[in-house]
Amino acid sequence: MNLVKKIKKEFFNAISNLFPEKSLDFDSVQFTLNVDKNRQNFGDLSCNFALVLAGKLQLNPKEIALKIVNAFNSSLFDKSFKDYIEKIEIAGPGFLNLTFTSKAWHEIVKQFFESKENFFKQDNDQSKVKYLIEFVSANPTGPLHLGHGRGGIIGDTLARVLNFLGHNAQKEFYINDAGNQIQKLGESLKIRCQQELGLVVELPEDGYKGEYMIDLAKLAVKEFGQKLLDKDDKFFSDYAKEIMLDLQKQDLKDYGIEFDKWFSERTLHDSGQVEKVILELKEKDLVYENEGALWFRSSTFGDDKDRVVRKSTGELTYIAADIAYHKNKFERDFDKLIDILGQDHHGYVNRLKATVDALGFDSNNLDVVLYQLVSIKNAGQVERMSKRAGKFTTLREIIDTVGKDVARFFYLHRKAEAHLEFDLAVALKKTDENPVFYIQYAYVRINSILKKAELELEFKDFVNNLINNKLSKNEVDICLNSLCQQELDVIKKLLAFGEILISIEKTYQTHLLSYYMVELANIFHAYYSGNKVIDKENINLSKARMFTLNLVNMVFVCGLDLLGVEKPEHM
Template sequence: MVYNRRPNNDSRKRFEFFMKNTLQALIAQAVEALRADGTLPPDADPAIQIERTRDPSHGDLACNVAMLLAKPAKTKPRDLAEKIVAALPADANVTRVEIAGPGFINFFLSQDAFHAVIPQILEAGEAYGHSTVGNDQRVQVEFVSANPTGPLHVGHGRGAAYGAAVADLLAAAGFAVHREYYVNDAGRQMDILAASVWLRYLELAGEELAFPANGYKGDYVWDIAATLHREHGDRFRHPWATISAELPADEPQGGDKELYIDALIARARDLLGEDEYRFVFDSGLNHILDDIRDDLAQFGIAYEEWFSERSLTESGAVDKALQRLKDSGHTYEKEGALWFRSADFGDEKDRVLVRDNGQTTYFASDIAYHMDKLERGFDRVIDVWGADHHGYVPRVRAALKALGDNPEKLDVLLVQFAILYRGGEKLQMSTRSGEFVTLRQLRKEVGSDAARFFYVMRKCEQHMDFDLDLAKSESKDNPIYYIQYAHARVCSALRKLEEKGWQYEQGKALQQLGLLTTDHELSLLTSLSRYPEVIEAAALAHEPHQLCHYLRELANDFHTYYNEHKILVDDAPLRNARLALSLATRQVIANGLGLLGVSAPESM
């Protein structure tokens, strides 16, 4: 991905729509003048906001400063607006200033002010829309982090698409982004996977046995077991009679499936020995992790780091975190377990760090992990979690507080599940039965582009209906198709240009931008100039859906324009100007889709 490549510092900032800054400066001068003559009190120093108007009759840009200052000035907003306008210095790009509504100051801009965006885009290329607001702050974005106990399913897919888009947006906004996957390669769930693999292996080796109720029953477990059996024969084989001797009853026999699987794991460790057990364990872990890596890579997602939970135990980081909590007096022992006084730091209740059997909990590792993140010097840490984990947020914050770290550095972004629909019917999904729609299956069905786009089209905390038929459809109903088609249309026009034996001459084209005067052209130019603002807003708010909506609107502006005006006209200067506008549009669409991990095809 190209989005970590940063353009030159000196060339970045100016891609923002310069008129906003210009008007801000003009208003500031006017306010200063009114302070000097006593119209405004000396301490009047408002945040001057310039916003884009929704209605063209309100001009191009508007300022609400008169309404903000009306009270301190003890003047009616409209009267104050008049005085501000009277004190406003002239500017060549501003053709008209009006006062409207409750006291808005509306600015009408010259066409030249809009044309300027074309050379900006064409010169900046892939970097158009990048900014420096992030100021090279180091941000770590942790996302997906699914347990490697099975393939990624469609729930993980949304977190993947969302996390990747947020990371890429932040990079474009000038943050130094570190993408990370936290690999839960320790803990009970992984032991259950290891036991499941081992039992399937034993079945392949010829043992007749009862598979545990709580084991992983997916077909991929058979695959792992088959590899193990093929490569190692009977190396890990033990008679089922020996294994099952004196184990507690499993659920179907009226026992507790949790107790049973734990006893089975203990038996496996005992019979295999720690090294051989670890071998079986790792064969499962590595197989699934490879699958996840491959799956995400094909989904266009790359990480800077895959962080191992086990490494936290092995490096002593977990012990260190526990020791710090103990030393600071935030723990106590009860019923043989070590508890953290998280309720003292905003959590609902206290939490266990070390179980009475001596094992540390997942929470203990997670404290160590977050401590490690902050020790690595990140200015901000973002966790993307499934919304069903929201109850977990207060305890992690509590731990950071107790450790004396700043919990404000942590943002937890919760992603709701997506519900898939096909043929108007809701697809049932259940991880329990081992029958679920995997991310792989989804990608295969609708393609990576549509999946990436659909996943981030909605606000992350919004429940989402994912319409598979729509994602596959090849028409304007499908937003991804619609946007990509706008890009392809420009490419098509360029091919046509070549067929006609004409050439696009950019140097000349940029001299002819004054010929772009129609409403459609100006509105397209306005949309193009908004792009950097959209990227900045979407990045800071962690809301890629803003970019999705923008791209659809931009595509609409282009299609409308394209339908209404011929690009490849005989008049060469006009043709060049229109091609320049089209190429700028193509660039912005490609940039925007790129940030979302979606391709921009030249034809489709």
């Protein structure tokens, strides 16, 4: 356990002993590192302990805070805790601000340097969770579009963060290959093939009209020629689906996303799992017939109304397959299911949770993340999208235009619940206006500084040992003892990286990572502009600053990897 976590835990235990009449949950208490250089007189670590307790004890939070401070000052806390905490002060409505001792800072930074990225990871196997994150899950009826790019980066980044923290997060793509849209896709391809072969036929009004269908028809004609005229409808549906699915897989791979499993909806029907789950609901008296259709009593479990699972025509609805699919997910022994869906599915959340409860699972173990629409801004104009009309910007076009790194970052760099306007003009810039360029430049700049220092006789051995993790205990102590407030301010921001990851773990708000990386780049650029790193007149301070930059670099590496963004050597 890193020392920051240890301090939090010991503080929590001490407070719990002060108020034994109330059981407290550690996760309900929020600790925040003070990274604002203009508010360093407010301590190093703040927490809302008194505010949380106030509701439980029916007391004024300031009264509780005062009791805690008095207990600390009167030595009711363990002596080892006071080795690390210099003082505790009250702020605002009852926040507690803890100031670390110099000994605490010395040990925290030393531990951080020695542990590297492991400093931020989980401490034991008991806290590890097995997640299944389902995202993108596009219909195989066309290329991936703008919205798929957003859902993709949210899901992929979330999985990366959870796995980094020590959990087991698996990524799954649900292939919607059993609905009427596949039949419609096959019909559209068949007509396009006939047109390519010289027949005069018209595409239906509701057919897929995109240019990609013409390209697909040309591919089929090249492979099969006149034989296409003898092929049945199923051939065209299967052929189109497989080609489109292969294209989607390639687009996602080039976008930096590789799924652990591609799950076909069709297999749920072919294996009888859909019929089996409907039978299970019948046995529980959770379905009934009305006007020839079969209805699921989803309103019993919190949905706003009951849902049809089988139409009067005998055709199964999409919710029937979704019930079977989520049963299948839970039966694969995942602790937590996360579905990442577009905002247009907001009305779908309650019915999904209703199906989970109806099947005897706990709907609290199903979380749904909704993301808003995406539009493309090109030359100052916002473009509209329509797949069937063929008027839409594909994910492939975005990747080819701005590159994988910029695409991933721009998609993530806004709250999921907010509309995203993808500005191509900014995305194409190679200036500080482009946050990806700004962050990557900070990373490149640090490496350049260290390489430059390595060329100086006074620093050659030190830098070589620093970047190869071979610093002696004496060299580390020299660095730690030479750190000034400017360096500690930077290091505090680095330590806050762990808080960001935990926040993402708890809230699934992946945009926090991109926000943090921009803030870290700001802090680095400001620090470098105001402090001379390579100074032969002050060897020890220079070493402390290189030591600090090495830590900054480590967090940049970690953050860029979690973002799926490359780490260039030169810019």
